[in-house]
Amino acid sequence: MLRYTIKRLLSLAISLAVASLVIFAVIEVAPGDPASFMLGLNAQPETLAALRAELGLDAPRVERYLAWVGGMLSGDLGTSYTYRTPVSDMVAQRLWVSVPLALYALVLSTLIGFLAGVFAAVRRGAVGDTLVMGATQLGVAIPPFWFAMMLVLVFAINLRWFAAGGFAGWEDGFWPAMRSLTLPAIALAISQAAILARVMRSSLLDVLGQDYMRTARAKGLSPRQALWRHGLRNALIPVLTIVGLQFSFLIAGTIIIEQVFYLPGLGRLIFQSISARDLIVVESVVMLIVFAVIVINFLVDIAYAAVDPRLRTRT
Structure with missing residues (x-):
């Protein structure tokens, strides 16, 4: 190890x-x-x-x-050309929007993908399976910013359930702030949930065909009991790996979504700095996002190797 x-x-x-x-x-x-x-x-x-x-x-x-x-x-990200303030201070303020947004989207994508994948696997070949797989094809193919615009059109402009953009601020309370992040989080989560659902379905179908699942059924367990006691536990190993990797994609994905919803996060800071030719801010913020993605991938590799010793012997 x-x-x-x-x-x-x-x-x-x-x-x-x-x-x-x-x-x-x-x-x-x-x-x-x-x-x-x-x-x-x-x-x-x-x-x-x-x-x-x-x-x-x-x-x-x-x-x-x-x-x-x-x-x-050394922890010094430089000083902004435009605002003449430390870049680290600007980043610290924006993290309170970008990180909760990525976590919110991760929770939504995990719940949706897990439930949809299990539903499709249990109903393999049925109408429900076909509908779920068709929906996941659309989720993978359509970019998140298009989903974002459709969500604004339906839930903000027509139904008026949510604001079309902006951030209420954590000082106004937890729920108003989360309400501001709901549509952006859904837009980010849809494509990742589609990927996770397909992985969950494939993994669970592979597990359901194993000998120990047939043995569990032969010992008297019902299909549902065998699924929850033995099937899901073993099917979750590759799924958890995908979940860990998705968080890094969600952090990077906030760059576009924050611009669509006018959220004061790291993504919008990058766009504003590009427009103002504030190079030091662009370089430092992009590097921080890349650093987060690479470190998360590294931690996922280490965690997966700890669970599956075969990976350690191959390298």
Whole structure:
């Protein structure tokens, strides 16, 4: 297990290093100069040069990259060009929207996917199974932002059950805040629930065909008792792996959904910073999201290896 963990840690470090290089390079080649954007078209060359020196934009790119990476390793994400405040403070404020949204969507996708997968597996070949599998095909094929717009059209504009956008704030109470996150969470959860339902159905069907399930039935257990006592427990192993990986996808998926619903989270912060050419904010926030995704995948690998020793022997 130690050897497996060390290999995964090495892979994590390499992935983070490559990700930081790619993020920095992509943002650096994007057109537009932050200093010129801040001062306008009629800025004097001397003023422009002074601002670039103040922001550190006149330094060589290699030096700027190393300073950026070194700052992140020490917990310093830099200072926003536009707001002149630490990026870490801006991120801390937005996390209280993005993380609850991702967790809310994860709970919804897990409940929907689990129940739909079990329902389809138990009714294999029946009308219910066909309907569930057809719905999951749509859920996988249609992007979350389309679901988001349809939810706004139906539940916000026509039925007026929810607000079309914005965030009530946690200071107004738990339920008003959760109400603001409900439609965005549903939009995020639908596609992930569809994937989870298909995995759950496939895993459960594989378990139901095993010899020990027939033995359980031969000992007098009813189909429902055999399913809940033996079938689900063994079918959940690959499903739990998918659930862990889905959380990282949901964190990344909040970038688009927050823009649709005007939520003041990390995703909207990225869009605002791109518009303002606030490069340090874009680089740091995107890197944090990539870091979260890679670390979550690493933890899922370690947890799965702890449950299934065969993975440790293969590497």
